[in-house]
Amino acid sequence: MRIVRFVVRRLLQLIPVLLGVVVLTFLLVRVLPGDPIRTILGPNATPEDAAAARARYGLDQPIVKQFLDYLGGLVTGDLGTSIQSGTSVGAEIGLRIGPTFELVVLALAVALVVAVLLGVWSARHADRAGDHGVRLTALVGNSMPEFWLGLVLILVGYSVLGWFPAPSGRVDPDTNLTPLTGADLLDAALTLNGPAFGSALAHLILPVATLSIVVVAPLLRSVRASALEVLHSEPYVAATAHGLRGRTLLRGYLLRATLARLPSLAALVFGTSIGSTVLVEYVFSWQGFGQWALRGLLYRDYPVVQASVLVIAFCYVVVFLIADVAQAVLDPRVQI
Amino acid sequence: MLQLGGGVALLLATGCAAGSKPQGANAPSGTAPAAASSLRIAVSSYLSSWDQDFVGFDLTALMLYKNVYPYLIDYGVTDVDGAQILDTTNITPTFAESFTPSADQKVWTLKLRKGVKFASGNEMKAADVKWSKDRAFAAQANVAGVYRVIGLTEPDQVKVVDDYTVEFTQAFPSALTPQIQAISLYVFDSVEARKHATDADPWAKEWFAKNPPTGGYFNVEKATQGQEIVLAANTGYPGPDPAKTPTIRISVVPAASNQRLQLQNGDIDIALGVSKRDIADLKKAPGVKVISAPSNQQVTLQMSVTTAPFDDVNVRKALAYAVPYEQIIANIYGGDARPAKSPVPLDMPGYDERGYPYTYDLEKAKAALAAAGKTSVTSELVFEADNEEQQQLAVLVQSEARKAGIELTLAPLDPATLAERRQKRSVPLQITSGQLWVNDVEYMLATSLVKGANLNYSNYSNPEIEKIYEESHTTVDAAARGELWAKVQEILAADVPWVVVCQPNFNLPVRENVAGWVQPMDGLARLRHLMPSA
Numbered sequence: 001m002r003i004v005r006f007v008v009r010r011l012l013q014l015i016p017v018l019l020g021v022v023v024l025t026f027l028l029v030r031v032l033p034g035d036p037i038r039t040i041l042g043p044n045a046t047p048e049d050a051a052a053a054r055a056r057y058g059l060d061q062p063i064v065k066q067f068l069d070y071l072g073g074l075v076t077g078d079l080g081t082s083i084q085s086g087t088s089v090g091a092e093i094g095l096r097i098g099p100t101f102e103l104v105v106l107a108l109a110v111a112l113v114v115a116v117l118l119g120v121w122s123a124r125h126a127d128r129a130g131d132h133g134v135r136l137t138a139l140v141g142n143s144m145p146e147f148w149l150g151l152v153l154i155l156v157g158y159s160v161l162g163w164f165p166a167p168s169g170r171v172d173p174d175t176n177l178t179p180l181t182g183a184d185l186l187d188a189a190l191t192l193n194g195p196a197f198g199s200a201l202a203h204l205i206l207p208v209a210t211l212s213i214v215v216v217a218p219l220l221r222s223v224r225a226s227a228l229e230v231l232h233s234e235p236y237v238a239a240t241a242h243g244l245r246g247r248t249l250l251r252g253y254l255l256r257a258t259l260a261r262l263p264s265l266a267a268l269v270f271g272t273s274i275g276s277t278v279l280v281e282y283v284f285s286w287q288g289f290g291q292w293a294l295r296g297l298l299y300r301d302y303p304v305v306q307a308s309v310l311v312i313a314f315c316y317v318v319v320f321l322i323a324d325v326a327q328a329v330l331d332p333r334v335q336i
Numbered sequence: 337m338l339q340l341g342g343g344v345a346l347l348l349a350t351g352c353a354a355g356s357k358p359q360g361a362n363a364p365s366g367t368a369p370a371a372a373s374s375l376r377i378a379v380s381s382y383l384s385s386w387d388q389d390f391v392g393f394d395l396t397a398l399m400l401y402k403n404v405y406p407y408l409i410d411y412g413v414t415d416v417d418g419a420q421i422l423d424t425t426n427i428t429p430t431f432a433e434s435f436t437p438s439a440d441q442k443v444w445t446l447k448l449r450k451g452v453k454f455a456s457g458n459e460m461k462a463a464d465v466k467w468s469k470d471r472a473f474a475a476q477a478n479v480a481g482v483y484r485v486i487g488l489t490e491p492d493q494v495k496v497v498d499d500y501t502v503e504f505t506q507a508f509p510s511a512l513t514p515q516i517q518a519i520s521l522y523v524f525d526s527v528e529a530r531k532h533a534t535d536a537d538p539w540a541k542e543w544f545a546k547n548p549p550t551g552g553y554f555n556v557e558k559a560t561q562g563q564e565i566v567l568a569a570n571t572g573y574p575g576p577d578p579a580k581t582p583t584i585r586i587s588v589v590p591a592a593s594n595q596r597l598q599l600q601n602g603d604i605d606i607a608l609g610v611s612k613r614d615i616a617d618l619k620k621a622p623g624v625k626v627i628s629a630p631s632n633q634q635v636t637l638q639m640s641v642t643t644a645p646f647d648d649v650n651v652r653k654a655l656a657y658a659v660p661y662e663q664i665i666a667n668i669y670g671g672d673a674r675p676a677k678s679p680v681p682l683d684m685p686g687y688d689e690r691g692y693p694y695t696y697d698l699e700k701a702k703a704a705l706a707a708a709g710k711t712s713v714t715s716e717l718v719f720e721a722d723n724e725e726q727q728q729l730a731v732l733v734q735s736e737a738r739k740a741g742i743e744l745t746l747a748p749l750d751p752a753t754l755a756e757r758r759q760k761r762s763v764p765l766q767i768t769s770g771q772l773w774v775n776d777v778e779y780m781l782a783t784s785l786v787k788g789a790n791l792n793y794s795n796y797s798n799p800e801i802e803k804i805y806e807e808s809h810t811t812v813d814a815a816a817r818g819e820l821w822a823k824v825q826e827i828l829a830a831d832v833p834w835v836v837v838c839q840p841n842f843n844l845p846v847r848e849n850v851a852g853w854v855q856p857m858d859g860l861a862r863l864r865h866l867m868p869s870a
Contacts, residue, residue: 034752038759040384040393041477045790046484049476050759056390085385086545095561151593159597166603167594168378168587169563285589287382287562300752 003325010321014314021313022074022306026067029305036083036300057083059302070306079310080303084295089307092292097311098182099170100281100288104273106185106204107211112266114216119223120250120258123231126224134220142217146276150210150283157206165202167284172199207284214276215269222265227258260331267323271316374583375850375866378595380609382562382588387544388522389475399860400586403567405522406460406551408432408446409514413577413854413865419629421855422862424775425685427514430575431460431551433500435517441509441812442487444517448500449574454525455550462496467526469494471539479520481790485782486510486517487809511812515774519858524549553579553864563588567863580852580867596845599624605847605868608861612725616670618845629855630674631842632681633771637717637733637835642795643764645715650708651742652832655765656694657701658740659733665838668728673840679785679828682839683857685814686777686821692829701740712741718757718766721748726767729837761795768793769840773858777821778808785833794833801827 037053038045045053054060058069073080079089118138122131141149157164171177171184175196180187185204188197230236236253244252278290289308296304328334383397388405412426429435433447452460470491472479483489487507495503506513524544532543548556554567565586569579587604589595595607596614600621610618619626639646639655646652665673676682677689705711717734719726727748734744744765749757757763772780783789786805787797804820811817828834842855851869854862 032752033756034750035756035759036752038755039751040390041481045477045481049481052476086387086390086541087385088542151591154594154597159601166598166601167591168589168598168603169560173558173560173564173566282590283594285563285587285591285594287588291590298750298752 003328006328007321007325010317010324014317017317018310018313021310022071023067025306025309026070029300029302030063032300034300036302039299040083057081070303079307082296082301082304084299084301084304089303092304093289093307093311095179095182096287096289096292098179098186099184099286100274100277100290102183102185103204103207103211103277103280103286103288104270107208107215108266108270108273110208110212111216111219111269112262114212115219115223116255116259116262119220120227120254122220122224123227123258126228126231135224138217138220141213142215144214145279146210146214147279147283149213150207150280153206153210154283164206165199167206169285170200170203170287171196175199203284207280207286210283211273211276211280215273219262219265219269222261223258226261227254230254230257233257256330260327260334263323263326263330264320267316267319270319274312274315373581373868374585375581375606375868376585376587376604377606377608377863378587378589378598378604380588380590380592380595383565385545386548387541388549389472389477389479390539390541390545393478395860400565401522402860403554403863404552404556405549406431406452406454407518408448408465408521408523409435409518410862411518411857419855420853420865421629422857424515424857427518428576431523431573432521435514435521437509437513441513442506444504444506444513445497446502446504446521448502450500452574453551453572454528455555456525456528458525458527460523460525460551461499462502463499464523464526465502465521466494466496467529468523471524472520474539482516482520485779486513508809509812510778510809511817512774512776512778515776515779519773522549523551525551553862554584557583569864577864579864581863584863584866599845599847602847605850606866607845610845612670612672612843615843615845623848624845625848625850627842627844627846627850627853628672629842630683631771631839631855632683632775632857633769633842633859634676634681634839635673635729635767635769635837636679637837638766638768638793639833639835640761640764640793640795641831641833642761645708645710645713646764648708649831650704651710651713652835653694654701654704654708654713654740655737655742656832656835657697657704658737658742659694659835659837660696660736661838662696663736664729664732667732668725669838669840672843673838676836676839678825679834679836680777680780680821680825681772681775684772684775684777684780686818686825688822688825690822691826694829694832694835696736698736698740701742705741710741712743714743714745715764716747717744718747718749718754718763720754720767721750723769726769729767758793761793763793766793771857771859773860775857777824778805778817781805781808781824785828796831796833798827798831 037050037059041049041053051060058066070080077090079093081087082089082092085092118134122134125131154167158166175193177184177188177193177196178191180190184200185197188200239249239253277288278294280286281288281291293304293308296308379396381394381396383400384394385397388401408431409427410430411422411424412428413420414423414426431449431452433449435444435446437444446465448460448462454460473491487510488504493505497503529540532540548559551570553570553573555570556565557568558566567584567586569582589598592609592611592614595610596618598604599607599618602623615626618624637655637659639652641647661675665671665675674682677692678687680687717730719730730746734746737744781801784791785796786792786802801824804824808817808820811820844853849869850866852865852867854865856862
């Protein structure tokens with residue numbers, strides 16, 4: 001029950017946080033230099049034409065009215081109309097968020113599994129050649145810019161070896177995948193579309209690998225450090241001295257204590273991953289949320305920028321909430 | 337209209353394809369190989385909207401519009417030195433039967449062919465033309481802007497005579513009418529559109545933002561948002577030069593290096609977003625050829641004649657003498673550009689380089705600066721932040737201008753900031769690159785060099801130029817227009833609002849079996865001419 005109360009309390013705290021984000025984003029995007037209207041008009045458009053376009057998007061109204069209209073729209077679930085495309089921002093998010101989420105969640109899952117396995121293994125083999133090798137490899141991966149790493153993986157995986165599909169999308173359009181969530185692998189599974197599932201999986205491998213390699217290092221270092229701490233702790237040493245079996249030591253004493261710190265770090269890494277997707281999506285022609293938000297920012301597409309920041313803020317808050325709950329479950333010392 | 341967009345503009349200006357079998361090291365995995373009757377084209381971005389009137393001003397969209405909207409008249413094709421180019425002097429009816437002027441050239445009559453249908457099965461009629469042009473005027477954007485140049489400003493000037501006849505009554509005759517209408521006279525399926533119109537949205541903007549128009553040279557068979565557009569040749573097209581390739585697949589590949597790899601591997605037939613450096617390498621790649629042709633794309637340095645230090649003509653002349661023209665062509669364009677000696681593009685009727693004095697000469701640059709009573713001046717040099725070519729150019733110009741006493745601070749700007757500053761005319765010096773969509777000096781003046789023109793970033797105004805511009809509206813004789821344009825160039829050489837750097841050639845990397853490329857003078861590829869060679 002305590003956890004439920006905690007979750008409800010944190011969800012209620014979402015409201016003022018998101019309201020603050022809404023106000024700040026609305027103001028900041030308008031403070032930035034740049035005209036969102038001129039880029040959708042022809043070169044022969046007059047100031048009167050520009051004024052008419054501004055009126056179409058309500059940008060001729062006093063800023064307070066613009067804000068109240070925006071807020072009113074949010075309450076009814078209307079995120080506005082994109083200035084660049086003329087379509088509903090909500091519908092565009094629906095198309096863009098799924099692919100990015102799929103990419104980030106899979107990359108983070110792969111990175112977490114690798115970090116836990118290698119981190120614990122490294123700690124148990126601390127200061128040996130294998131440990132140094134793992135740490136060095138993770139460090140190198142973390143040091144490589146994601147766009148460069150992506151290009152190298154494409155060059156090798158697609159161009160030289162021919163193992164992976166051309167980096168020109170997320171799934172073969174000829175598989176006629178019916179989009180449900182926008183996450184192609186999930187949609188293929190839900191619609192039982194085998195060819196689309198295979199195609200989506202093949203298209204996912206390189207971008208997921210790129211993102212995982214980039215984010216795995218901090219997770220691995222954290223797991224290794226925590227595991228070393230546990231390995232040198234009195235309870236673990238005592239358990240070892242009592243002659244407990246290796247499997248019991250690992251499961252009962254090492255893993256849970258080691259993983260207790262991981263959720264909050266994973267939440268931070270999730271945020272980093274969202275940022276990294278901008279470049280990964282560009283390199284792999286992914287057409288996800290990151291590229292959409294970036295284009296909105298470059299062209300000062302106010303409704304797009306406002307909505308994308310709001311979505312990112314919402315994700316952050318929710319992911320940290322999940323991390324806090326996970327940590328509480330893993331570490332009984334944590335009171336929530 | 338002038339298309340300003342640097343490298344992207346150039347790349348999109350080209351375009352198209354050949355149905356080739358995948359070649360190279362690997363067969364494409366994940367996707368079915370292109371059949372011999374189809375072509376695959378890579379572009380850098382997905383189009384922003386299918387609505388040509390209200391939004392949609394990115395280059396992918398503009399190129400697609402030319403191929404999927406039914407344009408009632410269009411440019412013909414001519415052969416120049418073995419290369420096929422769009423013939424801007426030969427405007428021919430396509431979906432229309434004829435488009436003819438009255439004796440005073442103020443009233444143009446459009447006759448439609450009977451039996452031409454949109455994909456919905458609705459017949460294309462005069463009411464569609466009227467609805468479409470009313471919509472364009474209501475949008476107050478692209479077409480409404482360009483129509484002003486030929487004296488069309490009100491919906492009432494477009495009248496339905498009968499089911500297959502429409503009259504356009506201009507405020508004045510204009511030699512530009514055929515070219516302006518060639519880029520503006522596209523129609524919507526108004527019967528279908530009305531089904532999606534509401535009181536709040538009488539022009540069905542919401543519907544057309546998401547749904548492709550039908551009835552052009554191609555119909556959109558399938559559009560996978562953000563990823564791929566499949567075009568199918570419109571077999572109901574009644575005019576000359578129908579689409580030669582049944583299916584064209586346009587896939588979005590933002591990274592230029594990926595386009596190069598996919599072209600080399602045979603996964604695409606045409607790459608519309610490859611960098612100059614990659615193009616140089618691709619010239620030697622097996623299975624790939626680079627189509628090269630002279631282009632009317634101009635690279636210029638535009639100075640604000642109302643902002644210090646360029647409000648002094650001698651300072652403008654000093655910069656014109658300080659630009660290392662030959663070095664730029666050799667180092668930035670690898671020799672693949674033509675030197676230009678006039679603000680009028682090289683292949684535009686009326687080009688005349690007589691009296692254009694500017695070459696790279698630092699002594700003359702210093703002398704011009706001295707004539708302005710200065711030994712040194714400072715200014716910012718603005719360019720597009722994501723444009724590698726402009727960045728290289730800015731660095732070279734900065735380096736040489738400094739030797740003449742002109743100290744330039746480089747200022748890369750994002751698209752929205754650049755658009756705003758251009759609109760405010762607050763840029764003292766900027767790099768522009770682009771090409772005119774209408775190949776005519778009157779149009780160039782209208783868009784770029786008369787008072788209040790939207791692309792007049794120099795804020796330039798000269799009473800003689802204004803007078804010539806007014807006179808040109810009603811001057812339809814080619815020789816007489818030529819005389820006007822010679823005078824224009826003489827004045828511009830003296831006033832120097834622009835430093836014309838060069839005209840880069842057009843380069844398009846394609847698979848070896850791509851044929852039928854027609855060089856567009858407006859920079860927007862016409863895909864109907866493309867075909868896979870035997």
